Amino acid sequence: MSLNLILQNLANGLSLGSLYALISIGYTMVYGILRLINFAHGEIFMLAPYFLYYGVLIFHLPWWASFLVAILLTAVTGIVSERVAYRPLREAPRISVLISAIGVSYFLQNLAIVVFSGIPKSFHRPNFFKTIFQFGEIRIQSTLIASVIVSTIFLIILIYIIYKTKTGLAMRSISVDIETSRLMGVNVNRTISFTFAIGSALAAVGGILWGLRFPQIYPLMGMMPGLKAFIAAVVGGIGNVPGAMLGGFLLGMVEILYVAFLPALSGYRDAFVFSILILILLFRPEGILGKKVQEKV
Amino acid sequence: MEEKKELLFLDHITMKFGGLVAVNNFYLKLLPGELVGLIGPNGAGKTTVFNMITGIYTPTLNRIYFQGKDITGLRPDLIAKIGIARTFQNIRLMVNLSVLDNVMIGFHLHLQSNLTSAIFKLPGYMQEEKNIYHKSLELLKQVELEEFKMEKAGSLPYGQQRKLEIVRALATQPKLLLLDEPAAGMNPQETKELMDFILKIQKDFDLTILLIEHDMKVVMGICRRIIVMDYGITIAEGNPAEIQRNPEVIKAYLGVEANYA
Amino acid sequence: MGKKKEARYTILALIALAILVYFAQNNLDDYKLRILNISAIYVTLGVSLNLIFGFTGQFSLGHAGFMAIGAYVTTLLVLPPWYKEMIFIIKPLIWPFTIIQAPFLIALIISGIFAAGAALLIGLPVLRLKGDYLGIATLGFAEIIRIIANNIPQVTNGALGIKGIPEFTNLYWSVGVAIFTIYIVRGLISSSYGRALMAIRENEIAAEAIGVNLTYHKVMSFTLSAFFAGVAGGLFACLISTIDPKAFMFTMSYNILLVVVLGGMGSITGTVLAAFFYNFFLEYLRSVEAGFSIGPLTIPEIPGLRMVTFSILLLLVIIFRQQGLLGGWEFSWSRLINIIKKIFFHQRATEGGNG
Numbered sequence: 001m002s003l004n005l006i007l008q009n010l011a012n013g014l015s016l017g018s019l020y021a022l023i024s025i026g027y028t029m030v031y032g033i034l035r036l037i038n039f040a041h042g043e044i045f046m047l048a049p050y051f052l053y054y055g056v057l058i059f060h061l062p063w064w065a066s067f068l069v070a071i072l073l074t075a076v077t078g079i080v081s082e083r084v085a086y087r088p089l090r091e092a093p094r095i096s097v098l099i100s101a102i103g104v105s106y107f108l109q110n111l112a113i114v115v116f117s118g119i120p121k122s123f124h125r126p127n128f129f130k131t132i133f134q135f136g137e138i139r140i141q142s143t144l145i146a147s148v149i150v151s152t153i154f155l156i157i158l159i160y161i162i163y164k165t166k167t168g169l170a171m172r173s174i175s176v177d178i179e180t181s182r183l184m185g186v187n188v189n190r191t192i193s194f195t196f197a198i199g200s201a202l203a204a205v206g207g208i209l210w211g212l213r214f215p216q217i218y219p220l221m222g223m224m225p226g227l228k229a230f231i232a233a234v235v236g237g238i239g240n241v242p243g244a245m246l247g248g249f250l251l252g253m254v255e256i257l258y259v260a261f262l263p264a265l266s267g268y269r270d271a272f273v274f275s276i277l278i279l280i281l282l283f284r285p286e287g288i289l290g291k292k293v294q295e296k297v
Numbered sequence: 298m299e300e301k302k303e304l305l306f307l308d309h310i311t312m313k314f315g316g317l318v319a320v321n322n323f324y325l326k327l328l329p330g331e332l333v334g335l336i337g338p339n340g341a342g343k344t345t346v347f348n349m350i351t352g353i354y355t356p357t358l359n360r361i362y363f364q365g366k367d368i369t370g371l372r373p374d375l376i377a378k379i380g381i382a383r384t385f386q387n388i389r390l391m392v393n394l395s396v397l398d399n400v401m402i403g404f405h406l407h408l409q410s411n412l413t414s415a416i417f418k419l420p421g422y423m424q425e426e427k428n429i430y431h432k433s434l435e436l437l438k439q440v441e442l443e444e445f446k447m448e449k450a451g452s453l454p455y456g457q458q459r460k461l462e463i464v465r466a467l468a469t470q471p472k473l474l475l476l477d478e479p480a481a482g483m484n485p486q487e488t489k490e491l492m493d494f495i496l497k498i499q500k501d502f503d504l505t506i507l508l509i510e511h512d513m514k515v516v517m518g519i520c521r522r523i524i525v526m527d528y529g530i531t532i533a534e535g536n537p538a539e540i541q542r543n544p545e546v547i548k549a550y551l552g553v554e555a556n557y558a
Numbered sequence: 559m560g561k562k563k564e565a566r567y568t569i570l571a572l573i574a575l576a577i578l579v580y581f582a583q584n585n586l587d588d589y590k591l592r593i594l595n596i597s598a599i600y601v602t603l604g605v606s607l608n609l610i611f612g613f614t615g616q617f618s619l620g621h622a623g624f625m626a627i628g629a630y631v632t633t634l635l636v637l638p639p640w641y642k643e644m645i646f647i648i649k650p651l652i653w654p655f656t657i658i659q660a661p662f663l664i665a666l667i668i669s670g671i672f673a674a675g676a677a678l679l680i681g682l683p684v685l686r687l688k689g690d691y692l693g694i695a696t697l698g699f700a701e702i703i704r705i706i707a708n709n710i711p712q713v714t715n716g717a718l719g720i721k722g723i724p725e726f727t728n729l730y731w732s733v734g735v736a737i738f739t740i741y742i743v744r745g746l747i748s749s750s751y752g753r754a755l756m757a758i759r760e761n762e763i764a765a766e767a768i769g770v771n772l773t774y775h776k777v778m779s780f781t782l783s784a785f786f787a788g789v790a791g792g793l794f795a796c797l798i799s800t801i802d803p804k805a806f807m808f809t810m811s812y813n814i815l816l817v818v819v820l821g822g823m824g825s826i827t828g829t830v831l832a833a834f835f836y837n838f839f840l841e842y843l844r845s846v847e848a849g850f851s852i853g854p855l856t857i858p859e860i861p862g863l864r865m866v867t868f869s870i871l872l873l874l875v876i877i878f879r880q881q882g883l884l885g886g887w888e889f890s891w892s893r894l895i896n897i898i899k900k901i902f903f904h905q906r907a908t909e910g911g912n913g
Contacts (some may be wrong), residue, residue, distance in 0.1 A: 312839060333777070349769060353763070368766070372766075372771075373763075373766040373767055374766050374767075374769045374770055374771045375771065377766075377767060377768055377769035378769050382768065383765065384769055385763075385767075387765035388764060389761045389767075390760075390761070391756065391757050391760035391761055391764070391765075392760060392761075393756075393760055394753075394760060396754055397899060398753055398756075401750070401753060402753045402754060402765070402768060402770070403750075403768050403769075404750070405753060405754045405757075405768075405769065406749075406768065406769025408750050410750075412746075412751055412778065414744050415745075415746070415749035415750060415751050416742060416745035416749060416751075422749070422750075425750075425772070426749070426750065429615050429750065447793045454629070465768060466768065468766050468768070469769055497657070533767065
């Protein structure tokens with residue numbers, strides 16, 4: 001394989017990875033705080049490009065304004081889903097919350113079918129995103145560059161929020177111990193809402209960039225990327241935000257390079273990803289950046 | 298020492314977690330029929346010793362022998378099978394199962410019938426099941442828990458739960474019983490009953506007992522021999538009178554609680 | 559109540575059920591039969607998942623994968639060789655499927671064995687994991703099975719799937735298998751081995767400390783559970799007559815999980831009721847989607863509305879009744895008779911404890 005081709009694939013992997021990174025943060029933050037695999041997160045991701053699509057088509061908003069509105073609406077959806085479906089179950093057995101998450105996932109998926117119809121829609125790409133940059137032999141779509149830049153910006157904002165603001169401190173403290181945090185005066189409900197808002201907003205950015213990259217949107221589009229982003233979160237160390245980013249980038253890279261190096265086996269790409277998940281779970285369940293916890297006997 | 302062969306022999310075992318040495322060079326010989334107390338401040342490494350004996354941890358250094366056989370690193374269920382049973386500091390009952398079921402589970406490891414005869418309730422299995430049922434009831438009778446046999450184990454009061462856990466351990470028909478703070482959380486009356494109970498089962502079931510306990514009344518009252526640990530090492534060993542006089546022990550541990558003696 | 563009397567009631571109930579099934583099979587239309595068949599298959603799936611999840615406490619999301627194995631094995635065994643040769647168009651079918659054909663019963667048993675074999679291979683390493691991690695790992699394996707099915711057209715006809723599978727599944731089969739599954743799982747659960755499984759669910763460390771071999775019991779439960787899922791997969795294939803890898807997405811595992819949790823984990827009775835309730839209800843909701851008119855107003859057909867309604871109701875049930883429909887409640891004759899006595903004779907009947 002030529003150097004150029006390798007660079008081309010690396011660029012591809014990096015940009016796909018940046019999308020996984022954006023989605024996986026929502027999983028990891030929610031798991032860190034509620035110990036819940038939010039099965040509905042993939043559907044949150046799917047809603048954002050639809051919001052943008054209709055913002056442009058029906059409300060004739062400029063693309064950038066529609067982009068912001070879509071992120072806002074998705075964040076609100078995330079907050080509402082937590083309020084309605086997870087908060088009443090805060091004290092319930094964890095399996096009930098998981099079933100609730102499956103319920104939300106089915107609800108959003110089918111609501112999308114009802115409202116947006118099940119037929120795939122082609123996602124409008126502003127001209128800027130159609131440009132192709134040429135670096136010597138390497139041709140890179142501007143979408144790819146945009147995903148890397150946009151996701152990096154959002155990830156930096158996130159890191160700032162988590163480690164430098166009071167809300168971030170509250171988030172970190174309730175992920176260690178909800179009850180103690182409550183006693184120390186942390187507003188638990190508000191912080192959890194905020195966590196869902198951030199996770200959903202990042203998934204929204206991911207979803208829109210996904211729509212630009214694979215310019216078709218449909219109600220079931222969140223299932224696979226959602227599942228894989230969750231895998232990325234596990235690989236990085238579930239509950240660990242930098243871990244989720246790292247896991248996302250690694251997963252994107254691995255997927256692209258797998259297909260590049262083993263084109264004959266490309267049909268097994270997702271099986272390969274799942275195998276990595278299982279190996280990580282068996283040999284390093286705490287993930288790459290997570291900490292080991294042992295049950296006290 | 299007499300000629301009696303030891304039941305349990307911890308040959309200078311050491312347990313490290315990363316850089317932390319939880320138990321250092323711990324030596325213990327238990328003779329059949331002994332009732333030995335293991336005491337020491339919190340974090341001294343007592344429960345870690347139990348966890349090594351019962352196979353939850355494998356010692357970083359050196360070996361453990363039971364009836365002359367090397368059992369180091371054996372799986373916990375196999376340890377139970379060869380005759381070592383234990384209770385836990387934080388009670389571990391099957392809280393949603395009935396009191397009776399909790400005891401009957403203890404007999405499972407001696408079950409002879411295979412899976413098929415158990416599923417299809419073949420006569421051989423039914424006979425065994427009947428025996429287990431009666432033996433379990435018998436055990437519950439001895440600790441006066443029979444009337445609660447159909448209650449959920451988790452609904453019993455704390456003291457009763459501790460007793461039930463001991464009975465469950467007895468159901469495995471052990472030679473050696475390890476009790477991890479059996480008197481924790483009990484009131485003086487319950488503690489008194491517990492001491493009698495421990496002495497009674499030791500006699501009735503011909504047991505060797507190793508006991509971790511913070512309540513000095515219990516340890517001094519029923520143990521002939523006491524081992525004191527601190528920071529993972531043995532700092533003293535002897536009979537209750539010797540332990541109470543030992544300056545090391547007083548310094549490390551008993552100083553504050555000497556009034557119990 | 560005596561054991562003998564209980565057994566007599568059970569036999570009477572089974573005879574009544576057999577008569578009922580006979581009449582249903584001969585008098586109901588295909589549509590209704592199909593719903594009853596699907597429900598009975600869900601009973602098998604739900605009860606088998608309840609064994610590993612509800613009773614053993616091991617979170618498994620792999621049932622779709624075991625079903626897939628069963629469905630493909632049954633299909634390949636019951637289809638006649640000439641037909642298989644005809645429909646495998648991406649790549650020719652490989653030996654020995656080109657020559658063998660087996661009766662339905664044999665095919666179902668072999669399906670179960672294959673699914674159980676896969677479970678044994680998967681379970682040995684994976685059942686060391688706990689909780690969510692185990693759930694995700696089993697989901698991963700089920701997806702791998704599906705992806706493999708997609709990629710070996712010489713066995714599965716790839717994404718095109720296999721059509722024209724003989725519709726052998728009728729109520730005798732689906733209800734028969736469901737009853738057999740319940741019989742085996744109940745037999746296991748009520749035995750010393752079953753107590754060991756529940757001990758693992760309640761407290762793994764304590765179970766091991768009293769001599770329960772964790773690996774043996776978990777793998778046994780997982781394998782048996784997968785066996786029944788495989789058989790159910792075979793029944794499923796011969797009911798809907800068309801299978802392709804997409805039919806066995808992880809959402810299939812979710813649906814079985816829903817049935818178990820809605821029925822109440824660790825309750826076989828609950829699973830049976832929930833399986834029927836779930837499928838009847840989903841069918842009933844088709845009317846919501848089909849479009850209807852209220853006076854002059856006509857609501858057109860709206861695809862998706864059925865599942866929207868379903869998911870809202872699912873959320874309501876899980877939020878307001880977390881322990882499922884029956885909690886851990888289990889059917890027994892003495893309980894039923896007590897209830898009847900209370901209702902009709904206003905008697906204070908005593909709860910029959912059994913020993």
